[in-house]
Amino acid sequence: MKRMFIAASILWLTVGAVTGCCSPSRDVSTPRAALLGHWENTVPGTNPDLYISDSEVTFEPQKGAETSSVPYTVTSEDEKGFSLEITYQGSDKPTKITFSEERDSMTLTPANIPEVLRYQYVDTKQLP
Secondary structure, three states: OHHHHHHHHHHHHHHHHHHOOOOOOOOOOOHHHHHOEEEEEOOOOOOOEEEEOOOEEEEEOOOOOOOEEEEEEEEEEEOOOOEEEEEEOOOOOOEEEEEOOOOOEEEEEEOOOOOOEEEEEEEOOOOO
């Protein structure tokens, strides 16, 4: 009986480690919550990764390079369309962020810039 318990415990721990069932899950209940974490730029020829906390965006231009951080404010949130707008400190122009249906990628549309930036979710880290 004791051996069966040990074997079952090892199996449970192994399955948990492989599936990630025991790791903290990411909150994607609202656009504001889904925004938090580490995002990797997926546009070819561009580098900056983003690390987003509830009040600041940290830009990492290249792995291990010097970073810069900018405070931001959420100026609007659309839960139905799963998007939001943020305004960086020192700017009066909003950046629109729209999430994919799976919440694992997002597009950023900065005001007055004709480009759309694309990011893929990496992990929950909010700083490099």
